[in-house]
Amino acid sequence: MxxxxxxxxxxxxxxxxxxxxxxxxxxxxxxxxxxxxxxxxxxxxxxxxxxxxxxxxxxxxxxxxxxxxxxxxxxxxxxxxxxxxxxxxxxxxxxxxxxxxxxxxxxxxxxxxxxxxxxxxxxxxxxxxxxxxxxxxxxxxxxxxxxxxxxxxxxxxxxxxxxxxxxxxxxxxxxxxxxxxxxxxxxxxxxxxxxxxxxxxxxxxxxxxxxxxxxxxxxxxxxxxxxxxxxxxxxxxxxxxxxxxxxxxxxxxxxxxAWVTTSGEKMSKSLGNSLQVTELLKHVRGIELRWYLGSAHYRSMLEFSPAALEESATSFRRIESFLHRATEIIGHIPTPKYSKAFADAMNNDLAVPQGLALIAESLRLGNSAITAEDKKTIENSANEIRGALEVLGCDPFDPSFGLSQSGDLTAALDGTIQLALAQRAAARDRKDFAASDAIRDGLSALGITIEDTPQGPRWSVSHTEER
RNA sequence: GGUCGGGUGGCCGAGAGGCGAGGCAAGGGACUGCAAAUCCCUCUACACGGGUUCAAAUCCCGUCCCGACCUCCA
The missing domain is CATH 3.40.50.620 (HUPs)
Structure with missing residues (x-):
């Protein structure tokens, strides 16, 4: 190394x-x-x-x-x-x-x-x-x-x-x-x-x-x-x-x-409240804001816009979603192990953007492996991604982000949603798609996203602004 | 005036002489009852003008533009 x-x-x-x-x-x-x-x-x-x-x-x-x-x-x-x-x-x-x-x-x-x-x-x-x-x-x-x-x-x-x-x-x-x-x-x-x-x-x-x-x-x-x-x-x-x-x-x-800039200019306190941390945390989660702020090289200006922040958050959610799916497939939370290439990037004056490109590569491999049901590759990718995210302080499994769910409640929620999913599956079996879509839409309105995968339907709590 | 950064595709953002980083967005395709997710493919770049070099986004000279600091600043 x-x-x-x-x-x-x-x-x-x-x-x-x-x-x-x-x-x-x-x-x-x-x-x-x-x-x-x-x-x-x-x-x-x-x-x-x-x-x-x-x-x-x-x-x-x-x-x-x-x-x-x-x-x-x-x-x-x-x-x-x-x-x-x-x-x-x-x-x-x-x-x-x-x-x-x-x-x-x-x-x-x-x-x-x-x-x-x-x-x-x-x-x-x-x-x-x-x-x-x-x-x-x-x-x-x-x-x-x-x-x-x-x-x-x-x-x-x-x-x-x-x-x-x-x-x-x-x-x-x-x-x-x-x-x-x-x-x-x-x-x-x-x-x-x-x-x-x-x-x-x-x-x-x-x-x-x-x-x-x-x-x-x-x-x-x-x-x-x-x-x-x-x-x-x-x-x-x-x-x-x-x-x-x-x-x-x-x-x-x-x-x-370097600074965070708006329209090419350094932020100043006269800009009002819109760029205060508490204000932005109304739109994205802390882990997403951190991901955004850390994504540019520390010596480069970071050009802020609400759209740039939102896009960055979208991109982070893809990674997070992969990690959660990988966890379900491999049966345990991935073990953080960043790659040698990631270490080289960090050693090069903290070249985080290069590290992000490596995460994107692992993500693509990992997602493909999910389709191919290649457990070993899924686990490797998930381990590397989690390892890199941990270094960046953006590990979704880090309890610091308040994501440690209380087990009982999660189990109860899962059971409830599974009941709804069973109803939906029955509706789909009899080709009553109006009924099955109504169940999916109803859950969606509650902030629960349903996705159909080859392994069956899975649910997740959505983090988009529409929640 | 002095010192120091910049100008890269629709947007964000790397790279610093030679294989077009990557993401987001867009278009096409695969999969799907429909979605979503995912994968595959495609597109659009290096502010401008000269120069050096076999080769320049990258080095040199000039020009334009943007920004920062010079006793409040992350």
């Missing part, structure tokens, strides 16, 4: 993945700033990195996966005014919406999910280190800045030149040695939350929390730092600046997921 290669944003190249510690992988993913409910762009990031994590785990690594929650920042404070609730209540409210969205899409909970406000002590320690090392300064207004001119490696992730940047137009600029210096810490303003520090009361700037928390949970160096493309600058540059100035090795490689 090939070995894993991943694209690294900093070197702009695909490299062999070699972890810091043999058999272990440490990942820090920038999670949500909890100031609004998630739209599918936010969750795509979660799904993409969840696939990475699952693949690493399948490949035999012990993965430590940190995804933070930024629960204090300018936007949260602004929204607490407009939504008329305390900033901490607002943050908690939206954090829950993110958690629910992740759960609906079967994004595994991180190993640890630290909140910024729980790590003020670590942030103060980090600032003290930075000031002591001469990298940061506190001009006396309560702010603490990082002095970017002193850094030789600043902006190496985004490959920009300091002098080419448009300078920020902060009100505090007079306290900065250079207008491009950024705030590690913001001095307290009236009505805003603050924490005491040696430099006066204040609150964290945007970037400090990630450096502090990555250090707290992953140590001075770790394997992979991830996030959305738009975090490259300034957020990740500033994390690098803070952490490297403190003497840490920090992230050895960087991975960034």
């Amino acid at each position: 090939s070995s894993l290669e991943l694209y690294d944003t900093r070197s702009r190249s695909v490299n062999s993945f070699v972890p810091l510690k043999k058999g272990e992988v440490s990942i820090y993913l920038c999670g949500a700033t909890v100031q609004a409910p998630p739209h599918i762009g936010h969750i795509r990031s979660g799904v993409n990195f969840d696939i990475l994590r699952r693949w690493l785990t399948k490949s035999g690594y012990n993965v430590t996966f940190i995804r933070n929650v930024t629960d204090i920042d300018d936007k949260i404070l602004q929204k607490s005014v407009t939504e008329k609730m305390p900033w901490w209540a607002l943050a908690q409210k939206y954090e829950r919406t993110f958690s629910q969205a992740y759960e609906s899409l079967n994004v595994l909970p991180p190993t640890y999910e630290p909140r910024a406000t729980g790590h003020i002590t670590q942030m103060i320690d980090l600032m003290a280190t930075l000031i002591q090392r001469g990298a940061a300064y506190a001009p006396g207004n309560g702010d603490v800045y990082l002095e970017v001119r002193k850094l030789t490696s600043y902006l190496t992730l985004s490959r920009q030149k300091l002098d080419d940047l448009l300078p920020a137009d902060d009100a505090e600029e007079k306290f900065k040695k250079d207008p491009r210096d950024f705030a590690l810490w913001k001095g307290a303003k009236a009505g805003e939350p603050s924490w005491p520090t040696p430099w006066g009361p204040g609150r964290p700037g945007w970037h400090l929390e990630c450096s502090a928390m990555a250090h707290a949970y992953l140590g001075e160096s770790f394997d992979i730092h991830g996030g959305g493309l738009d975090l490259i600058f300034p957020h990740h540059e500033n994390e690098i600046a803070q952490s490297e100035s403190a003497g840490y090795g920090f992230a050895r490689s960087w991975m960034h997921n």
Whole structure:
């Protein structure tokens, strides 16, 4: 089997993945700033990195996966005014919406999910280190800045030149040695939350929390730092600046997921509710939304449209339907075993689209085998498909999707439907097709689909929007 | 202005010098009482203009268009 290669944003190249510690992988993913409910762009990031994590785990690594929650920042404070609730209540409210969205899409909970406000002590320690090392300064207004001119490696992730940047137009600029210096810490303003520090009361700037928390949970160096493309600058540059100035090795490689776009444009919060996860889950199931979000390569833009989502869901249901039929024929749930070709695709910088083509091939073979009543091929195909779906987090047999039926109820339902099917069979035998079709239509209206197969009729619960 | 992505068939979406990924949709066929499901077949591509090469969607030059970041961003 090939070995894993991943694209690294900093070197702009695909490299062999070699972890810091043999058999272990440490990942820090920038999670949500909890100031609004998630739209599918936010969750795509979660799904993409969840696939990475699952693949690493399948490949035999012990993965430590940190995804933070930024629960204090300018936007949260602004929204607490407009939504008329305390900033901490607002943050908690939206954090829950993110958690629910992740759960609906079967994004595994991180190993640890630290909140910024729980790590003020670590942030103060980090600032003290930075000031002591001469990298940061506190001009006396309560702010603490990082002095970017002193850094030789600043902006190496985004490959920009300091002098080419448009300078920020902060009100505090007079306290900065250079207008491009950024705030590690913001001095307290009236009505805003603050924490005491040696430099006066204040609150964290945007970037400090990630450096502090990555250090707290992953140590001075770790394997992979991830996030959305738009975090490259300034957020990740500033994390690098803070952490490297403190003497840490920090992230050895960087991975960034692309956006979900609409009409070629990046999603923004001004688009309203239609692209929120909860809204889309009214039209497709979580497993289908996940399948859609994971289907494009993580570094490619995904062009959203309701039709594209619906088509993707249709395509997933075909696969799912095969797995259920295969289960009935082979007499047990397929054993997940992804193919070598699938592993090669995943090892190639997570080439999920190639993996999907392989699933389609297995599906065709498997369906043909059902017609040919070739049990061995049916089982092989089903095993390979389930193995691949498991890596993608889209295994229909995964109880996380809430599909674990309560056995008694299923048996009762099956018995009831079998009664109806017996009536239908009798009607068909006497060529009373009006009666037999009425039974099928009646069941269909209840969301039960009847299909006639060479092995007799089978029923399934339909998942289409018409249900 | 600086930095960075794109433009592939009706739609989504891979590929990155040589055999037309794949899916969805569409048309035809097989199967079926009819459906559904499934299988088989078919069709429509690489923004434009040059160049390099035996060979270019892929490399180079130019042009047009779209988008992202430049201290709120997944």
